[in-house]
Amino acid sequence: xxxxxxxxxxxxxxQDRLWNTLRENWYLGFTSFGGPPTHFxxxxxxxxxxxxxxxxxxxxxxxxxxxxxxxxxxxxxxxCINLLHDGTLSAxxxxxxxxxxxxxxxxGLSIGVSNIGETLPRPxxxxxxxxxxxxxxxxxxxxxQLSEKAITDKLTRIIVFLGASAGMLYNAxxxxxxxxxxxxxxxxxxxxxxxxxxxxxx
Numbered sequence: 001x002x003x004x005x006x007x008x009x010x011x012x013x014x015q016d017r018l019w020n021t022l023r024e025n026w027y028l029g030f031t032s033f034g035g036p037p038t039h040f041x042x043x044x045x046x047x048x049x050x051x052x053x054x055x056x057x058x059x060x061x062x063x064x065x066x067x068x069x070x071x072x073x074x075x076x077x078x079x080c081i082n083l084l085h086d087g088t089l090s091a092x093x094x095x096x097x098x099x100x101x102x103x104x105x106x107x108g109l110s111i112g113v114s115n116i117g118e119t120l121p122r123p124x125x126x127x128x129x130x131x132x133x134x135x136x137x138x139x140x141x142x143x144x145q146l147s148e149k150a151i152t153d154k155l156t157r158i159i160v161f162l163g164a165s166a167g168m169l170y171n172a173x174x175x176x177x178x179x180x181x182x183x184x185x186x187x188x189x190x191x192x193x194x195x196x197x198x199x200x201x202x
Contacts, residue, residue: 017086018093025094029101034135039074041142053085060150068180155190159183
């Protein structure tokens with residue numbers, strides 16, 4: 001299991017791990033469009049299915065933990081996968097490989113857009129519309145594939161249905177973390193059967 005590995009600091013070992021990180025991660029920052037939902041699918045296909053750096057159970061646990069904390073979930077997921085497989089230094093190197101292309105690209109686009117004027121040219125709108133349409137399809141596919149692995153029992157189906165319904169009825173910054181907390185409490189209560197005794201007594 002990847003989480004049980006121990007990493008030495010011999011120069012040759014460090015060099016091999018950094019090279020491995022570079023070989024498997026260098027292009028992700030340039031090609032992973034679509035936001036975190038799409039990134040999760042890309043990571044699962046690459047690091048779980050193809051490279052087997054983490055198994056399916058570990059991937060789902062990382063997915064849950066990364067979603068529970070603030071910040072971009074896919075960036076945390078990418079860092080954790082590289083950390084488990086090749087150590088801290090490689091994880092930091094992978095983070096730079098993942099983040100710098102997007103940061104530099106957004107910087108360049110911001111300068112370009114600021115010099116265009118109030119309205120974008122029609123070709124730019126056409127490109128953005130095509131990207132948005134493709135992204136929606138990829139996100140939908142990622143959601144379906146993840147649900148096949150993560151939603152496997154009656155409780156998780158109920159939580160997904162209630163969470164989606166509640167999310168459609170109200171929207172606020174504090175609301176979604178609250179829904180996640182309540183879903184976690186429901187899972188703990190159900191798994192430890194804390195209410196089974198009182199219910200039987202009634």
